[in-house]
Amino acid sequence: MxxxxxxxxxxxxxxxxxxxxxxxxxxILGELLIAAGVLLGLFVxxxxxxxDVQGERxxxxxxxxxxxxxxxxxxxxxxxxxxxxxxxxxxxxxxxxETSPTPDFTETFATMMVPRWGxxxxxxxxxxxTRPDVLDPLGIGHYPETxxxxxxxxxxxxxxxxxxxxxxxxxxxxxxxxxxxxQTEDIWAVYSVTSWEIVQPEEYDVVAPTPREPExxxxxxxxxxxxCHPLYSAAERWIVYGEMDYWAPVGHGxxxxxxxxxx
Amino acid sequence: xxxxxxxxxxxxxxxxxxxxxxxVLAALVLVLFEWVFPWVSExxxxxxxxxxxxT
Numbered sequence: 516m517x518x519x520x521x522x523x524x525x526x527x528x529x530x531x532x533x534x535x536x537x538x539x540x541x542x543i544l545g546e547l548l549i550a551a552g553v554l555l556g557l558f559v560x561x562x563x564x565x566x567d568v569q570g571e572r573x574x575x576x577x578x579x580x581x582x583x584x585x586x587x588x589x590x591x592x593x594x595x596x597x598x599x600x601x602x603x604x605x606x607x608x609x610x611x612x613e614t615s616p617t618p619d620f621t622e623t624f625a626t627m628m629v630p631r632w633g634x635x636x637x638x639x640x641x642x643x644x645t646r647p648d649v650l651d652p653l654g655i656g657h658y659p660e661t662x663x664x665x666x667x668x669x670x671x672x673x674x675x676x677x678x679x680x681x682x683x684x685x686x687x688x689x690x691x692x693x694x695x696x697x698q699t700e701d702i703w704a705v706y707s708v709t710s711w712e713i714v715q716p717e718e719y720d721v722v723a724p725t726p727r728e729p730e731x732x733x734x735x736x737x738x739x740x741x742x743c744h745p746l747y748s749a750a751e752r753w754i755v756y757g758e759m760d761y762w763a764p765v766g767h768g769x770x771x772x773x774x775x776x777x778x
Numbered sequence: 779x780x781x782x783x784x785x786x787x788x789x790x791x792x793x794x795x796x797x798x799x800x801x802v803l804a805a806l807v808l809v810l811f812e813w814v815f816p817w818v819s820e821x822x823x824x825x826x827x828x829x830x831x832x833t
Contacts, residue, residue, distance in 0.1 A: 539779065546780045557807065561815045644828045647820050656828075673828040683827070719829050743827045752829055 562678055566651075570680025574654040577623055577639040583700040583765070584626045589634035590774045599768030601703065606761035612665040612702045618642040621649055624657075625664055627672070627682075628696040631689055631777045638682045640697065644673045651675075654682045658722050662736070664697045664704040665762035669737040671722035676742040676753065683742035686711075686753050694772040695738055695757055698765065705770045706738040706757040713744050713751050721754045735759075 578584050588598055618624040618641075625640040643649040644656040655674040662668030674682035695706040714721060722739050725731040736759035744753035763770070788795040819825060 542779050554810075557810060558815055558818065561811050562819060565811060566819075646826065647816075650827065651816070651820070658828075675825065675827050678825065714829075716826070716829060721829055741827060741829045743825070749824050749826045752827070754829075 566678045567680060570651075570654065570675075570678070573652060574639055574680045574682070577653065578626055578637055581623065581626065581639070584637070585698055585765070585769060587628050587635055587637045588769055588774050590776045591634075593774045598774060600771045600774075601763045601768045605763045605767055607665075607763065608759070608761045611667055612663075612762055612764075615663070615699070615701055617663075618657075620659070621653065623653065625697050625699045627655060628698070628773060629689075629694070630696075630773060630775065631693045632685050638674075638680075640672065651679045654680055661722055661739075662724070662733075664699055665702050665736065665759065667736055668724040668733045669722055669726055669739055670697070670704075670706075671739040671741070673741045676744070677747050683740060683753075686740065686742050686755060689755055690777075693777055694760075694770075694775075695740075696770055696773055697738075700765070702762045702764055703770050704762040705760045705772050706736075707760055708755055708757045711753065711755045714754055716749070716752055718752070721752075721756075726756050 592598055615624075620643045621641055623639045623641040626637050627640050628637050630636075638654045640655045640657055641649050641653040642657050642659060644658055649656040650673060655672050658671040658673065661671040664670055676683045676686060689708050689711065691708055691710065693708045695708065697704045697706070720727055720729045721741065723729040723731075724733045724737075725735065726737055726739055728734075738757040738759070740755040740757075742753050743749045744751045760772070784799075785795060788798055790798075
């Protein structure tokens with residue numbers, strides 16, 4: 516049986532037209548999917564890279580604009596320049612610093628330096644722990660209602676571990692005894708890391724006045740850092756606990772711990 | 779096709795069309811980076827480093 520050749524021209528145009536509309540519907544769908552893919556890709560680029568670039572720049576600017584904030588001192592500077600260290604008789608361990616007014620929400624009232632995270636590590640600490648107002652734009656946030664630096668109770672902080680300048684990115688390399696150094700307009704406060712653990716996001720007693728012992732009330736001077744765990748997730752929280760070594764008024768040099776190379 | 783429809787409706791020669799497209803795309807990325815993405819990210823609960831009591 517041979518194909519009737521006279522039918523071919525009649526059949527061809529409709530079948531061709533069908534194919535054309537089919538192609539254009541699939542084509543438009545394809546273009547929309549490509550656009551969606553590009554959009555998602557851009558979001559990932561923004562979240563993983565751009566927020567870091569922006570966060571690091573803005574947080575460095577905040578520290579620069581704090582008139583009272585001291586620059587971090589590198590251990591190597593001690594030999595070349597005349598770095599004054601806080602004398603022992605100014606170190607206080609058993610009294611609260613003179614109460615400064617409670618900072619306003621989003622006010623940057625302290626800086627934090629952590630020698631383990633590099634001798635140039637200095638980040639602003641601001642009041643509040645909400646993301647849009649404090650943690651995303653300002654870096655480290657202070658849990659309201661928890662103690663202020665040097666005060667009896669728990670000086671509790673939160674910050675991102677990835678993205679937005681990632682202040683607590685290297686939380687997993689902290690060792691027992693590592694120093695967490697906080698400076699406010701009035702005092703230096705030096706804390707030592709004592710332990711860490713991974714907890715569920717709702718375990719609020721890690722920021723209790725005595726961490727993990729909400730019934731105990733105020734017993735000593737603690738610091739608690741909370742951040743995301745695992746990396747790029749928020750399923751759990753990495754918690755670092757520390758205790759205060761001492762606090763001292765500003766203007767009499769820097770803590771010796773700042774210029775010690777962490778072991 | 780959306781892309782060819784846009785291309786044919788842009789005024790001027792090809793080089794002008796290309797410039798307009800680049801400017802529009804740059805503006806779009808700026809709007810996304812500065813306003814849309816921050817808003818989206820805040821509504822996603824995958825970045826929260828804080829501890830909170832169960833609500």
